[in-house]
Amino acid sequence: MSGTPLILQPLSCPDARFGSRWVGRRLQFALTARLAKRVSYHFYDGNPLPEPGTCQPCLVTVELHPEQHRSDACWAWETEWPDGAPLPERLTYLIEIEHADGSRHRILDPWARECWGGERWEQPLAFVQTANGDLQIRVRPHGFRFEGMRRLATVRPEPESRHRPAKPKLPLEQSIVYETHLRGLTRHASSPVLPAERGTYRGLISVLPQLRKLGVTVIELLPVFEFDECENPQKHPETDQPLVNYWGYSPLLFFAPKTSYAADPRNATAEFQEMVDAVHEAGLEVWLDVVFNHTAELDEEGPSDHFKALDPESWYLHDSGG
Template identity: 40%
Template sequence: MPLGPSRLQHGINFALFSRHAEQVSLILERETNAGLQRTEIPLDPKINKTGDVWHILLQELPEKFFYGYRLAGPYDPDGSGHRFDDRLVLLDPYTRAIRPAPWGKQRFCLGQTPCSLVPDTCYDWEGDRPLTRPLKDTIIYEMHVRGFTRHPSSGVAHPGTFRGVAEQCDYLRELGITAVELMPVTEFDENQCFFRDPDTGERLKDYWGYNPLSFFAPKSGYASEPARVLDEFRDMVKALHRAGIEVILDMVYNHTAEGGAQGPTLHFKGIDNTIYYLLDPWTRAYLNFSGCGNTCNCNHPVVRSLIMDSLRWWVVEMHVDGFRFDLASILGRDQQGQVLANPPMVEMIAEDPVLADTKIIAEAWDAAGLYQVGSFSTHPRWAEWNGRFRDDVRAFMCGLPGSVPHLATRIAGSSDLYQHSDRRPCNSINFITSHDGFTLWDLVSYNKKHNRMNGEDNRDGENNNISWNSGVEGETGDRAINELRRRRIRTMAVILFLSQGVPMLVAGDEFCRTQHGNNNAWCQDNKISWINWELVKKNHSMHQFFQHLIALRKAHPIFRRDDFFVPGSDPDHPPQAQEIIWQAREPGMQDWSEQARILAFTLNGATLPPDGDDDFFVMLNGHRTTLEHFLVPPPPEPRTGRIWHRIIDTADSDSTSHILKPDQAPVVRPGTRARVAPMGCVVLQSRQGANR
């Protein structure tokens, strides 16, 4: 121990778990002047095996070499479930690097030749330390490493790489986000996609990378120099940390690139298939809770150890600040696929001392219909992608019936989901869009998905998008429709950033990136997915709106509360001490009916400990066509002399005045009626001062 390769004083120790293998050989390969030289070392079970661990210490190894394993044992897929095949050369599950390859290059070595590397662990972090920003103060920016800078308009010297992300640190800092959430960066085979472009016949790519070859090795195709991938990843982390930005990785532990019975054997299948995967106890078929052909046996002790070791490695050796767990509900299934009440894997991640300062975020569902938003874990450390926030905001912004009470609950921090077991509003990761689905611009421009270019005759992707095209499907030159679309985006942005919880924005949504209606662009390594940086200039007003909105959130702790609001009916809290005050058109009147389309609320800054904050009055109009007039209440008591200023009107087409500082914003007197455009929002902020 430990498993994997370990550099020791007298050499390198190799250790591999396999309970059911009958023979294991370590295979080394290196380049010499005479060509490739391969050495196969059979491991003697009497000497090189302790329990279920096969191991050997080798001395005087060359500086650079590749290694892999050949395992012999029973092949009985339909009986015992074992799939040993000694013709194959398998990856080490603990390898920190795989034979490097530029993006798009076929890796014919997988399963055929040694592909694992023992990288040099030396790196000068120059004093870099975790930022450990409180979760409640976090603003997440989800991005694809390649797509973020691959478009020619990015202007970076190293497009589509970790270095390219580092080159955009100034942009990210100026936008104001505090953390990037990177879509999968562990090794995967982008050439594993079998679908073709329906127009050209060209094979598409597995662009997103939710098909891991390794839980440790960073994707060498994301490096400008693939052989230096570990250093380039670390350079990126160091640069982001210097910009005050944390790094969260999207980790896929629910399945692997080996797929189902017809998929390749690359590591786990040939090392110990019945340990690493969930199999039907009768047919030995792969249980498929991931929708990708196989499901990792996450609550087997050996697999739990593998997952924990990889998480610790990313934190200790690569300095990442947190993790988002793809289809995390699979982490809660037992070895028969049943849902556990208190899954050991979920608890171990939350309680691990090395991970104590990291952010842990669950995608609290899986592909088999298990949906655990609000109930994934009672542990206060676990945050969750709040899919109900997404759906309820979308429903209101489509003008759907019955959406107002649900919207109010989401704005207030989703206490129906998280107000138990010491959880807080920050356990809710609020989002309206993510990589999976429409972009924000497409959400207001399309009623239906347009996925023909994925090569599946538009069968793939979600059908229930809760979207509205604002009157015309797709792109249009109609100014009124385009202004309505922009207004709806601005209104949704206000809801996202002024709600309790942790907001997550998708890269490019701040300047109206489009995928032309494709809501499942997992295979589109082209301009459908790549961020077009020309849109920053074209949609400068929208970009500036997001920038100022993020700054507003960061400047006011009233949007980042530690606890849920105390109900207004609490006898210990008189009316003037209410923390949030709901109304419809007029103060004191609420409308939670099925027909309701409007919502307004006051945030009482005086109630915020320890020093208070400004008050805010937010008016939302979910009607598609009706102009609404809200009666403005006075700023909350007991503070006197405070005046409302209209700082946001999402209907304002003047690009310089979407968000104003209070001292520059017009005064709005209590008792007047504020006009709110269809699908619009108006925000008032109270400040101390004389009327003007």
């Protein structure tokens, strides 16, 4: 659908859940932004993988109106997809907010469940919006100082419901926990996993028999939500090669599985669910390592992806110095 113009009529939807989702043929959005006086959504075709040096045309911009789409701090809306038109497989979007002081900020939807821009491990990209709303896709340097955005939110139709195995209910005192880094677990060349699946959600499925032989009852995964491994500005002291944030303790999105951990990065959510289901079918539990006391926005010197622009005093604890 690249380049196809869209006409989306924003209707009031006070019961929309935060983020974005399809409900039948209705596409719903909600965002908490108490400091914003204006909010708009810019949409792009999220089907192709982002390629450096290319430009994505803006399909449509939707302007929200406070009297219709705002209730207290929440901005919410929905649109009916045109009759007869197939639902888009994948829409990507950014949100633009304007504060009372006139400052404008382009942000990543913090409730996004999928994203666009992190499909390839250690390929730092930036999305720079032009005056007409189109997106230039560029290679950016390693580190946290860059122009543009490093991820965009993605929304796609909900998959058909299917039976999923129940998670085991094991007594905590009997738990034998195997803590691991999902990529590191099967990435090495000596791994018995298929080369195309090493370091991925599917790779973990392949080694479940070995883990069961160890007597493990719980697999605890170091961060598997979306983070930017290229935020590390440091270089190796001997090779001068850029270092990465391998561990992921600075999340960009708390609700989106790490895209580059998927064998098929266009279907990271489905692969993550398949992995969890396989672990449960093997009689094991899955624990996720989640840390909320720091994010990809780092400190006051770090980038502004969403929380800082939306409402830094609501999202972050501040000391007496600010």
